[in-house]
Amino acid sequence: MPRRTTELLRGGALIVVATAVVLFGFGANNYQLQAGTTLAMAVVLCLAWNIVGGYMGYPSFGTAAFFGLGAYAGGIAQTYGLPMGLAWAAAALVGAVFAIVLGAILLRLRGHYFAIGTIAVVEVMREIANNWDALTGGAIGLSLPILAGSPRFAGIFFYLAMWALALLALLLTVAVARSKFGFGLRCIRQNEDAASMVGVDVFKFKVAAFVTSGIVIALAGAIYASMVGFIEPKDAFNILLSIEVPVMVMLGAAGTVLGPVIGAIVYVVLRELVWVNFINFHSAILGVIIVAVIYFIPKGLLREFSLTRWRKWTAPPAPAGQG
């Protein structure tokens, strides 16, 4: 199919999906709205992580650090009287600055060391939030001003806000994937030293990816905090989040545009099903799912079930004599 047509079709499909999402929001009950918002948040986090972990290939377990940072930055801003929108902007800014500083320090490490470093950052952030009472409220947690209006209004508002962020993250991912920036990231993933030798400014690219990812994640945290109305350190800096997000992306296919989205949706649906039905064993079942994903779908759903592979499977065998 000619390129322009596929582009139009893609754009059209996106509009259809976006409309469906919005319509669903207005028709759903409060619990469905909340579930939908949780799903949107998963999509956001996965897309954001994908930039650093998927395209660039740096195994980051730092998602929770940025998420919590955004939640607290937004929350603290709001308790000081800043209106919600501005508070979210403030959170994004804080996320960016933190990404630059952290990136400069951590991005020198690679592989295992980088992974461990990001985990350490999450732990340190949580402890600081726990102990810096004057700023964060400490272990007692932080109460945010509640959005005026009925629960339904609040539900729809945050649902739309989170999905808007998801759309933004998707468009950002598309932009990254198609640009020279994305190409540079993929070069870094393949072979960082070689990339540097062919002229890719590796350090700048790495930090830029980290910042892009960090801003989106921090925004998600800020929206989450405003939605829930109350955050505490062990909740906002939850290491489980840092682990679930990469798993979701891997499930879908890391390093693609739609992979994170698919992975997030499939994982969240599975998680809800499991959690509702298996009250005592849900984390064990989640563990089994994770193991199964790694064994049977290591490259991600999108790649395992792609059209080209299907064609390969169903192709007639090569004629004899062409060994």
Added chain:
Amino acid sequence: MIAQYVANGLLIGSLYACLAVGFSLIYGVLNIINVLHGTFVVLGAYVTIYCAQLLGISPLISALVGCAVMFVFGYLVQRLLINEVVAAPVFISFTLIFGLDLLVNNAMIQGFTATPRSLLVDYGSISLFGLSLSVARLGAMALALVLTGALYWLLRHSQMGRAIIAVRMDRHAAALLGIRVPRVYAITFGIGALMAAAAGGALALVYPITPLLSGVFLGKSFVICVLGGLGIVPGALVGGLALGMLESFGTIVFGSQWSTTVGFVLMLLVLVLRPTGLAGRKGYE
């Protein structure tokens, strides 16, 4: 009083060293982050406690039983499950083992419940030069040295040890030389689990055990190994003692609530400034 602080630091440091030896071995040889480590320790502790309480066996023998059980468990887990991803990127192996950990941990909470359990054995403490020293922790100090020494001996002076080092240096070359690589990996993992169980036995003397401790133990092992040096024999020992001293003095200077933060911050610093850790080189040489 400073002397007591130093003693305290060294004593907790030895417990830490015991805790981390198994973790360090697995990282060093298989190059995977064993997220199951904390769970292994807790399981070893539970086996020790149950044998001692239900069967009336002495704690020492119970701990040995724990070691044996965990060796088999570790061997099987590696052989059947983890072997597939040994050569995979860190992210895959980490996540896989994390999934396994979720499973085992859930089973433990269902099976053992979260109520704390202890070995009701008190060895008391001795007074030396005006310092109060807990006997159990002194025992842990001895155990840490024994484990490190045993590991050293194993790697240098035994056939299996040389095979392990060979596999670590070059997997394919080792296979070409006739070493059965998957078996070596499985045995190494089993030894790591065994050491975790030994630590579990020692820790059971000191702490009330619940499945929730596995996360805490894992976190500490991380910090210890990074501080001391991942993948070298004395790494856990050096790291453990260093962390013990750092937390001790962190408590005095910053207050007890910051003591764990101090550990993580220092871990970050070491990672960034000297990734090979305080004790030096990477790899089992």
Added chain:
Amino acid sequence: MLLRQLLKYASCTLALGLAGLAGSPAVFAADPIRLGTPLSLTGTLADEGMKEQSGLEMCVEAVNAKGGVKIGNEQRKLELIKYDYQSETSRAVQIVQRLLTVDKVDFLFAPYGSGDTKATAVLAERYNVPMIATSAATEAIYHQKQKNLFGIPFPNRAIAEAEVKFYKTNVPQAKKIAVFALNSLFPKAIAAEVRQMAASEGYEVVYDRLYSPGTLDFANVLTQIKAANPDWLYATGYIQELILLRRQMASLGMNLPVVTMTAGAAYPDFGQNLGPLAENVTSNAWWWHPSATYKDAYIFDTALNYVEAFKKKYNKEPTYLEAAATAGCEVLALSIEQAGPANIDAVRNVLASGRFETFYGPIKFGANGQNEVASPLLLQIRNGKYVTLDPKEVKTGDLIVSVKAQ
């Protein structure tokens, strides 16, 4: 490529499917009275969550054994709609939302602890559904002028007052107090109350620090405390750390006149894990104890009967957690009966104004929703059992002043 389009639609369908899944288990409230119950059955609060579950089940079974709650001419059974929120606040909020919107429960129980209760009470208030909190004692969360939150535990301050007064009277020679608290909502709050009260009663506060959850070593802290030579050590935290703290006190050779530990020490598990080291450690049974002599006309009759029934079903002793959960459910059942033909507002009014005599003690909710009948019990562990020291009505023994390192 075409597959991409298909996948986009598929994902949309999946999202709708999720909604369908979420919607489908909605059961419309039929005969039984539905009680929304978020429980922390896994995660860091698993122990407490399971205790809460046991307590609630005791009540539901006892009430249903009588045929259910009597409303006018009919009898309706109680039904617990349970979910596990995995000790995570965000999940607790999600579950309460689900209970309200999808399962359409009639009443709610709060999750464990002051922090999560605070977060979910907001929802209960928004939907105007009464919520009974059985484990949250911190006054701060009741200040919010909500009319739907009812807390069984009475304020921390009552405990602090009772303790300081008791020890000041019974151990007049004690002048110095050391306070050491877990950095978490409840333990920190109650330690602060004690410190303030002690200082105002003339004690010298020689040590006042916090520690984080997951601390594995208290040796240096205790060395410092030992050097300050206090007469009374007041330590707060959950059972794990308190056991460790007591053990390390012994290994450092500390002998103190009075050692009080809140809250983990009131569980029998504390004594079981420490053996002889638990001897003479004091605690506040918090708000209830089997040795207390309260009478209950609705279920169980006396505290002792409750303990026996509990032991028969679960094979272990109940602690204040289970008892408070049972009492919370009982109060709700009583209110429903008294309110007559089911109308939530009537029930809420009965809850707000009634006084309930239960095996747990008298319960009357004050203007802010928290139980204002303070019946703090002070205990001491002796020979693996609890001796009640105070109040005099239920006292079973005198304080022994001396906690030794064995």
